[in-house]
Amino acid sequence: MTVAEMLAEKPANEVYPDAPAIRFENVSIGFDGKSVLEDISFEVKRGETRILLGPAGVGKSVLLKLANGLIKPDSGKIFVFGFEVSAMREQDLYKLRDIIGTVFQEGALFDSLTVRDNVGYRLTDEHVPEAEITERVTEALRFVELEHTLDKLPSQLSGGMRRRVAIARAIITKPSLLLYDSPTGGLDPITSTTIIELVVKQRDVYKTSALLVTHRLQDAFTMVSHQFNKETNSMEPLPDHQNDPKTSFLVLHQCRLVFDGSTHDLVASDDPFIKEYLS
Amino acid sequence: MPIASLDTTAKKGVAAVQDYSLLSARALGNLFRRPFYYADLVNQADLIGVGSLPIVILTGFFLGGALALQSSATLSQFGAAAFTGQLVSFSMIKEIGPVITALMVSGRNASGMASELGSMVVTEQIDAMRALGTDPLKKLVMPRIVSTIVMLFFLTILSDAVGILGGGCVAVFMLGQDASQYLHNAYQSLRFADIAQGLIKPLIFGFVLSTIGCYYGMNTRGGTQGVGRATTQAVVVSSVLIIASDFIIIRLMIGLFGR
Numbered sequence: 001m002t003v004a005e006m007l008a009e010k011p012a013n014e015v016y017p018d019a020p021a022i023r024f025e026n027v028s029i030g031f032d033g034k035s036v037l038e039d040i041s042f043e044v045k046r047g048e049t050r051i052l053l054g055p056a057g058v059g060k061s062v063l064l065k066l067a068n069g070l071i072k073p074d075s076g077k078i079f080v081f082g083f084e085v086s087a088m089r090e091q092d093l094y095k096l097r098d099i100i101g102t103v104f105q106e107g108a109l110f111d112s113l114t115v116r117d118n119v120g121y122r123l124t125d126e127h128v129p130e131a132e133i134t135e136r137v138t139e140a141l142r143f144v145e146l147e148h149t150l151d152k153l154p155s156q157l158s159g160g161m162r163r164r165v166a167i168a169r170a171i172i173t174k175p176s177l178l179l180y181d182s183p184t185g186g187l188d189p190i191t192s193t194t195i196i197e198l199v200v201k202q203r204d205v206y207k208t209s210a211l212l213v214t215h216r217l218q219d220a221f222t223m224v225s226h227q228f229n230k231e232t233n234s235m236e237p238l239p240d241h242q243n244d245p246k247t248s249f250l251v252l253h254q255c256r257l258v259f260d261g262s263t264h265d266l267v268a269s270d271d272p273f274i275k276e277y278l279s
Numbered sequence: 280m281p282i283a284s285l286d287t288t289a290k291k292g293v294a295a296v297q298d299y300s301l302l303s304a305r306a307l308g309n310l311f312r313r314p315f316y317y318a319d320l321v322n323q324a325d326l327i328g329v330g331s332l333p334i335v336i337l338t339g340f341f342l343g344g345a346l347a348l349q350s351s352a353t354l355s356q357f358g359a360a361a362f363t364g365q366l367v368s369f370s371m372i373k374e375i376g377p378v379i380t381a382l383m384v385s386g387r388n389a390s391g392m393a394s395e396l397g398s399m400v401v402t403e404q405i406d407a408m409r410a411l412g413t414d415p416l417k418k419l420v421m422p423r424i425v426s427t428i429v430m431l432f433f434l435t436i437l438s439d440a441v442g443i444l445g446g447g448c449v450a451v452f453m454l455g456q457d458a459s460q461y462l463h464n465a466y467q468s469l470r471f472a473d474i475a476q477g478l479i480k481p482l483i484f485g486f487v488l489s490t491i492g493c494y495y496g497m498n499t500r501g502g503t504q505g506v507g508r509a510t511t512q513a514v515v516v517s518s519v520l521i522i523a524s525d526f527i528i529i530r531l532m533i534g535l536f537g538r
Contacts, residue, residue, distance in 0.1 A: 108407035
C-alpha cells in the first residue's frame with residue numbers, strides 16, 4: 001500500500017498507533033557548505049511536550065522545518081507519526097500536514113487576508129460551508145481571546161495579537177502535533193506570558209503533542225512549572241514546586257544536541273555550556 | 280578566475296536552469312491536478328489583463344503612429360507612400376505588437392510577481408502555506424502563468440489593432456493619405472504566416488515572462504533587499520529572454536513558412 005493510499009484510508013496519526021509523534025535519527029543538514037545540524041537524534045512521544053532550547057542562530061527553526069518536511073535533511077531519517085517525512089513526496093506531505101499545526105516565528109499570517117480568512121484558510125481550502133467556517137474560526141479565536149478581530153487585517157494587529165491569531169490558525173483543525181517556532185520571540189514579558197498560557201492551555205486541555213522552540217528560559221520554566229485550570233480559565237503554578245511530567249527539554253549547541261531529558265536533569269547538568277546558559 | 284570558482288559558478292548556473300525548469304513543469308503539471316484554483320486564475324487574469332489595458336493601448340497607438348510617420352517619410356522618397364498601411368500592419372502584427380506588449384507586461388507584471396511572491400517568501404508566508412497543506416506552485420504560480428499566457432495573447436491582438444489604428448490616424452490626418460487605401464493595403468497584404476507568427480509569439484512570451492517572474496519571486500533570499508534584487512532581475516532577465524526568443528521564433532517561422 002502506498003503512502004497516499006494509507007493517508008486516504010484513515011487519519012495519519014492512526015496508521016501507526018505505536019509510533020511516536022516525532023523521531024529524529026542521526027539527522028544532519030548544512031547550507032552553502034556550512035554544517036547547521038549534526039547527528040541529531042531524539043523523540044517526542046504522543047501527548048508529550050518538548051522544549052527545544054539553544055542560543056539564537058543555532059538551528060532551532062531549521063530543526064522545526066525538518067520536522068514538518070519543509071526542508072529535507074542531508075542525511076538521517078525523520079519520522080512523524082511513523083511516516084518518514086524525510087523520504088516522502090511533497091504531495092503526500094500535504095496530506096500528512098492535515099494533522100500538524102505550525103506556529104511560525106513572526107506568525108507568518110497572510111497579509112492580504114483578514115483574520116477570519118487566515119484562521120479559516122485550511123477550511124476554505126477544504127470547501128467547508130461558509131457558515132461552518134465562521135463558527136469554527138470564532139471558536140478558535142475565542143480560545144486565544146481574539147474573537148473581536150474577525151474582520152481585521154494582520155497589519156491592524158499588534159505583534160502579540162498576530163502570534164495569537166497564528167496559534168488559532170494552527171489549532172483550528174485540532175491537530176495531533178503542534179510545532180511552535182519561538183512563539184514569544186520579540187514580545188514583551190506580559191504578552192509572552194499570555195502566549196505561554198495559551199500553549200499550556202492547549203497542552204493540558206487537548207493533550208496535543210508539541211515541539212516548542214525558544215531561547216527564552218523564563219518561558220520554558222513557566223511551561224514546566226504551571227498547569228492550566230479549566231475551572232478558573234487561567235494558568236496556575238503546579239503544587240509543591242512540581243514540574244509537569246509530560247514536558248521535557250532538548251538543548252542545541254554548536255550544531256549538536258547536548259541535552260535530552262527532564263527539567264530536574266537539566267538543572268542538575270554538569271555540562272559547562274548548559275550551566276552557563278542557565279545562569 | 281580560479282578553477283574552483285569557475286566550477287562553482289557553472290554548477291550554480293546549471294542548478295538555476297534546473298530549478299527554473301522544475302518550477303515551470305510542476306506549475307503547468309498542476310493544471311491537471313485537483314484542487315483547481317479557478318478564483319485565483321480569474322483574479323490574476325483581471326490583474327494582468329485588465330490592469331495592463333491602459334499601457335498596452337497607449338503604447339500600441341503611439342507606436343503605430345510613429346511607424347506611419349517614419350515609414351511614410353522613407354517610402355515617399357521612392358514614390359511609394361501609399362504602402363504605409365502595409366508597412367505599419369506588417370510591423371505591428373509580426374514584430375512590434377507582440378514584442379512591445381510583452382515588454383510592457385513584463386515591466387508591469389514580471390516585477391509584480393517577483394516582488395509579491397518574494398515578500399511572501401521572506402515573511403515565511405510560502406512556508407506557512409505549505410505547512411497548511413497547500414501547494415504554492417498550484418495556488419500561486421500556476422494561475423499567474425496560465426492567466427499571463429491567455430491575457431497576453433488578447434492584449435497583443437488589441438495592441439496590433441490599436442497600432443494599425445494609430446498609424447491610420449497619422450496617415451489620414453497628418454500625412455493626408457486616403458483612409459480606404461491605407462486600410463486596404465494594411466489588410467490585403469497580410470498572409471496566414473504573418474498572422475500565425477503574430478499569434479504564436481505572445482504565447483511564448485507570456486510563458487517566459489510569467490515563469491521568470493515567479494522563479495525569481497519563489498527563490499528570493501535576504502529580506503527586503505532580496506525582494507528588490509529579485510524584482511530587478513525578473514524584469515531584466517524576462518526582457519532579454521523575450522527578445523532572444525523573438526529571434527528564434529522568427530528564424531523558425533522563416534524556415535517553416537518562408538516569410
